[in-house]
Amino acid sequence: MARHWSLVTSIKTAVGASGLLNEDTPSSEGAAADTFPKLLLRNAEQLASHPAIREKEFGIWHTRTWSEVKSEVEQLAGGLLALGFERGDKLLIIGDNRPQLYWSITAAQCLGGIPVPTYQDAVADEIQYVLEHAEARFVIAEDQEQIDKVLEIQEHCPLVQHLIYDDPRGLEKYSTGSDRIHAFTVVQEKGRQYLDKHPGFFINSCQQGKGVDAAVFLYTSGTTGRPKGVVLSYDNFVKTARSGIELEHLTADEEVLAYLPMAWVGDHLFSYAQSYCAGFCVSCPESAQTVQQDLREIGPTYYFAPPRIFENMLTTVMIRMEDAGIIKRQMFHYFLAVARRVGSDILDGKPVSFLNRVRYWLGEWTIYAPLKNTLGLSRVRLAYTAGEAIGPDIFSFYRSLGINIKQLYGQTEAAVFVTIQPDGEVFPDTVGKPAPGVEIEIQDNGEVLYRSPGVFLEYYKNAQATRETKDEEGWVHTGDAGYFDQVGHLRIIDRAKDVGKLTNGELFAPKFLENKLKFFPQIKEAVCFGDNRSFVTAFVNIDLDAVGNWAERENIPYASYQELAGHEKVYSMVNDCILQVNKDLTADPKLASSTIHRFLILHKELDADDGEMTRTRKVRRRVIAEKYAVLIDALFEGQGVCHVDTEVTFEDGRKGVISADLEIREISSAA
Amino acid sequence: MTTRTTPCAGSEAAETEVILDLDDISLSFGGVQALESISFDIRRHEIRAIIGPNGAGKSSMLNVINGFYHPQKGTITYEGVVVKAMKPYHAATRGIARTFQNIALFKGMSTLDNIMTGRVNHMHAGLLAQALYIGKNRREEIRNREFVETIIDFLEIQAIRNTPVGRLPYGLQKRVELGRALAAEPKLLLLDEPMAGMNLEEKQDMSRFMLDINEQYGTTIALIEHDMAVVMELSSRIVVLDYGRKLADGKPDEIRHNKDVIEAYLGVAN
């Protein structure tokens, strides 16, 4: 079928392009290109006119080829040298995905320095910690907003000597008459002059780098305590990138949209490392608000997104379809059902009856193709999702449309790949087989350990944490509990340290329960409690869009999130969801005893600004346990209603207190 | 907008040069006396606020400046030249642009077209070139499109580039209108209550835009605004009108403590 045919051709083209990949091609630099600076020189030579990076600005897409990128990086590196950048110096990078910031990463590496990308929505004191910890002397920031953050904490970071900004908007006054704040273009101009005086310096500076050198610091937004600086070498990223390219037959003609935070290991691998290795072009969206439009314009072939984005996309699709005309809606749901039945099988090349193939073909022409086209996913050949468990029906929805979405399990400490679902063996609730070159062991307490070329060097200036995570033979403790199922796929059930025991000794995996609850569109977030307790209870956060839309159609008036969350009908709706989860749990012997007995709906959304979640929306259990202790006890004592006052930070930083009386509901099949 | 030489705002000499001087202006509609012998000036690169209770004649004053109303008495000198009965489009070609109290956007066009219309006086392709859309006209359309895109980028309205303006929320329509006024590369920008009906966040954005316009492009701004906090913080000098007469004129803190002004606003404390 169509699926096989494209697979075959992609192998042929991959072989052609992979000439770039295998180490032993007699490339001009003699030894294989094992660092990004060397890869840059190779690409600038062998893919000179091939697009390397693209950005939408002023309404159209500006493309730069690999040779142009080389000259941009060269000038920037020269400029940094002129400002006194030495080998081993750290360069903090903060801002949205922009070509200038990706070039800063390479420029620092060309000079033997280490780039430190940071989250653009991090608040000032988070940046201050990273600046002090990494002892960075240079900072490249995107615009006035980021520069102001750094200036705000300037007196705490005496080490910072030079601040470079890209978008000049409102910054003229800052840089005139100050030798510490410079415009990107001015630095590049200095670079040109510097390199004229030192010809050949840039090329041999690039040559000096070796595979084992430290390539980048990535600060993990750890769920507990201060973020740790993961040091990753060139080998970590280049080898992992190349194994991913070979496994998935990526070519230089892939199209990738770089819209995830640059400080996140996923973006660093897919939008930077693999782009340098395979030579494909990375596109930066115009602004945060236009990502959806830009996704549709670019039509990426290689797409990566955390489950939350796939989830939001599905919810918006369903909500928008609710308002469609009856005929269109019925047609939509009919063909969706067809896809749900046979879509994944067709994608995996399994046998399907002729009648279903015709129906699916009809569906493809009328619903699936236009839907993928409107979402911008119609050219996607490979889509990864990772970071947390994805809802089974969300996962199968995309596969049934013919989008080759696959789960992978990875960590910053592993330069992403630990396990990947190979083509043809894709299941909704597993994370796949060990990636090429990765060995995996399961300890007796269920914790997963792995060893691979991608394993990080160390946690910067934190030898003790490094020893705890990585032992002498190179085995890394993931901190996640899981087991291999009969098909040889790894299944992650929870964080190792969160896996608790119920009083009756049974396993209690809170994350596993919470993910099952979150797969319902109405539930945005859930937190389960049961460690050394006799039964399980849960907090629930409703999804304002989905429930709000449902309330509108049921014409239930509500003025605020809090009022909607406390509504009687909403409680019974969540109750039905929990009933269904409990039904699935009883089916699996290992988890039968952790069915949920009591729950309450929180009066406010759990938010990263209140410290209740990490930047990538992972629940911070210890913080919640302390903050809502009153509520947790009320849940277990079975009080009818419980009053609570919680401190909240508003968008513009002001603090306030919200108080509410939350109803505690007993799960009963009759409700 | 890199295309324009941006005179640095700091130097004192440029500060004092007067761009517009209104001397003894009187305006009446039939019997109604809208303005009565008002004189004040606006210096280059300053943010000149015109405040006063409703019906004080603020909007009429703006309409006099941009030639929509012709005063019965008094002289207007713009950039050193005394201006006789100036037609509105003369004012536009000489670098005076304005926004309106209740938005005057072209409903039948998208955001981009509305702002491109502001470029009308900067495009000179002949009719034939436009008919065949070749050579001069194509180059000119692209050059001006690039300029307009810098404005769209400046006002952060990339996401609504192609939406018809009729469908935009109030705050965004105000921004598009400001974009259209900027497209004419004005020397003097008249803003008629740019922040009316805006929430706190939108007001912060609009003030940021106004400051950037004034600093980055050196555009002199004449501002009518009721929000005293904004006026006091942004403006270099303020003129206060009341019932068509000039009540006071000076720096923000002078005005803040001026007895007549307080009376006019809060009523006489007898």
Place this chain on the structure above:
Amino acid sequence: MDMLYNILIAPFLEIAKSPSFFAEVVIGGLMSGVMYSLVALGFVLIFKASGVFNFAQGVMVLFAALNFSGLLDAGLSIWLAFPLTVLIMVLLAWCIERLVLSKLVNQQDIILFMATIGIGYFLQGFGEFLWTGNVRKLDVGIPQDAWFFGDIMIQQSDVFAAVVAGILVIVLALFFQYTRIGRALRAVADDHQAAMTVGIPLRSIWLIVWSVAGFVALVAGIMWGSRVGVQFSLSVIALKALPVLILGGFTSVPGAIIGGLIIGVGEKVAEIYWGPLFGGAIEEWFAYILAMLFLFFRPQGLFGERIIERV
């Protein structure tokens, strides 16, 4: 040079030569002026009350005349046919209000204007469909012979028409000025929404207005029909009503009458004296050129309100 002489001086010489012929031409002009006024009156009524520029007024005249003469031919007496036709016109007004106007409440003027053109086409077809399109003589006992003052001949029917028109104008002027409905009509004309908010039943107001306009159209139809017979040319006079409104001003009833007379007389005089110079039949465009010139100097016409533009 002699062209100028013929235009400016020659006519006055001829008038001096035969004043009675000139008087007769003037009176003839007045009579056709009355016709224009009656049609223009219908325009003003509807424009004053609903801001709609009713292009179908001319066709309504034809439609009313057709119905009336049709009923007469069907053997009904005048006293029965007249009220019946009035009823038909009220019914027509109700349909127009229900089917068209209520659906186009706050559309721009240009849309409403074009809707009336649509109504005009429809009525034309419908009228002929009901009573077949052939020309019909209309005789309602209006004396046809003429009086003679000295050697000036005046058609009695024209005088009768003038009298009827005068009565109509007075009645309508009083109606607008002093009655409660009249005041409501003027309010609606200013602003539909504002009137509605004050509680004026917009729909019924329009019903009344269109019915009265229908009645005026009937009267005009009878007058016009009895002179030249009921035929298609009646609806063309609607176009002539436009210049009348320009001169008289769109919103004043007296204006419509005086405007009508000026155009009527002006056309006839120009035709007689200047016609031959330009090859005759200048009657067709004279009214429009006159109105255009007038628009240059006084866009709001003789009696209309001054149009002030605010920013």
Place this chain on the structure above:
Amino acid sequence: MFYREAGDFKTTYKADQAIFPIALDRWFVVTVVLVFLVVVPLLASNYMLESILTPVLILSIAAIGLNILTGYAGQLSLGTGGFMATGAYMAYKISTAFPGLNIVFVLIAAGLCAALVGIAFGVPSLRIKGFYLAVTTLAAQFFLLWLFTRVPWFVNNSISGVPTAPPRKVFGFLVSSADSDPIDRYLFVFIITVVLALVAKNLARSRIGRMWMAIRDMDIAAEIIGIRPLTSKLTAFAISSFYCGIAGALWSFAYINTVEPTAFDINRSFEILFMVIIGGLGSILGSFLGAAFIFLFPILLNVMPGWFGLEISVTLVTQVELMVFGGMMIFFLIVEPHGLARLWSIGKEKLRLWPFPH
């Protein structure tokens, strides 16, 4: 449903500002033009070519002209017939005065004459607004008609007063007069229509187009941002009359082969106004849709009873035609004031958003 826009990104302003930025639209238009250029002349019968397609194309030119004036510039005009008459008569005069002159130049010259007349009657639009303008354009309509019928100079003192259009060749193909081959005439008119439509589209999307639309939407604001009402309104009148002039000339030369005033009377003005309204104000496509709809509808009305086998007298047909015309007009103004073009663009928008409703 058919649109596949993912991956179609623009790297130059030229591509972004193209008339049809979306690939599918480009292909659709190209195929339509090719079909009418090649397939239709081969397959269509002479009757279809001669008395349906050619007049519809000519009326589309006039409709585009009126659309420029009323749709884009917002100036109401009831004088389209008069301007077409100017084009027809001047074309006749020029072609008889300079027999050697190629027909294309005759058309352009006739168009320019009509443009001059248009400007003359456009001057009042500076002071007069809204539907008062109907009066000045009505003045133009009646005055011009009167002029051409009353002054024999325009018809070279021909006795009948209704001269026949002289035969003219283009690249050896006879394109005017009765005995010319319908296919050549159709192709000649088709090419002119396509060129003029392209020119109109270019004007509408460049500076002058934006000035027109600004004057239409809010003329006070337009004046204040520097648009001179004089130049924009008069150019609108000039170009609109240029189009009507060419349409009038083609009507006489390539369709009815005679130059007679009744072809350009007040009903013609109303007819073209209908086309623009029902077709869609401010849209070139709307002009084509309107022209086809208004021209074909009566023909359909006459033919349709035949299908159902019932014979209707001609007078009844005209009456029904009038009634249905008036009814359609009102229906469209209520349902979709922006006409067929808006229905077309809504349909297209729905297809682009398919399966989503918004």
